[in-house]
Amino acid sequence: MYKIITFVLINILVSIYLIAPFPTAPNLPNGLVSTEPGDTTQISNVKAYYTNQYRKDVMPFFYNNIKTPYILINHPPERAKQVFRDTTQSYYLEEFVIPLKGSIYINGFEWENDVFTKPDQREANKMLVNKVEYKSKVSIRTFESKIYLRFANLILLNITIITILFAIKKAFYEDKR
Numbered sequence: 001m002y003k004i005i006t007f008v009l010i011n012i013l014v015s016i017y018l019i020a021p022f023p024t025a026p027n028l029p030n031g032l033v034s035t036e037p038g039d040t041t042q043i044s045n046v047k048a049y050y051t052n053q054y055r056k057d058v059m060p061f062f063y064n065n066i067k068t069p070y071i072l073i074n075h076p077p078e079r080a081k082q083v084f085r086d087t088t089q090s091y092y093l094e095e096f097v098i099p100l101k102g103s104i105y106i107n108g109f110e111w112e113n114d115v116f117t118k119p120d121q122r123e124a125n126k127m128l129v130n131k132v133e134y135k136s137k138v139s140i141r142t143f144e145s146k147i148y149l150r151f152a153n154l155i156l157l158n159i160t161i162i163t164i165l166f167a168i169k170k171a172f173y174e175d176k177r
Contacts, residue, residue, distance in 0.1 A: 014154060018100060022144040025104050026065040028058065031138065032129060038085050045142040046084065050127060050134035055092050055108050058138055062096070062106055070104075071097040077115065080107045084139055089125070091115065091136075100153050102144040110136040 031049030034040070039048035051058070063072075073095040075083075080090035089109040096104040111125035112135065127134045145153075 011154070011158065014100075015151075018147070018150040018154060020068075022101055022142070023066055023068045023098065023104070025106075025140045025142055026062070028053075028061065028138055028140075032132075032134070034129075034137065034139075038087070039139065043085060043141070045144075046139060048137060048139040050129050050137055052135045053138075054110060054136060058108055058136070059092075059094060059106065062094075062104075066096055066104065068098055068101075071099065073097060080139075083107070084141060088139070089114065089116075089137075100145070100150050102142065105139075105141045105143075107139040107141075108136055109139075 025047070027047075028049040028051060030053065031051040034048035034050060036048070039046060075093040075095060077090035077093055080088045080093045083093065083105050084107060088107065089111075090107050091110045091113050092108045094106045096106070098104070111122055111127055114122050114125055117125060127137060
């Protein structure tokens, strides 16, 4: 009986987690909001900033300000073309996976460190906005799952766990015969 009560309580806690709002990616401090096409309304759930901060400063800000449990995945920069758009420049791409809820992608482009451009040609990638030079551009895109999909995943997870537990119980029970 205690196993069933424990199982129900865990499911109630997970359900509360699933109902809780998806975290919003915090705004990057000391950054100029980009108004370029593709950085605003043209692509859903995207915002971008011009900044003079590098990856070593930008990513710790997000690590500390995404206020929910997450799994961090470091993707190759080429993947930014799939997540954002095919013309997106990238130096790094990191994904915050919020289990059973969605993902927040952080893409950074530092023109001085562009691995896809020869060092003597990087000057052409310099970012000038209103005659002000910026060292990097940080783009953020969120993918939030629908609440009914979250609960469908929870149901499938429960079925999987129960099936595995019954298989383990059966294996041990048959071994004792």
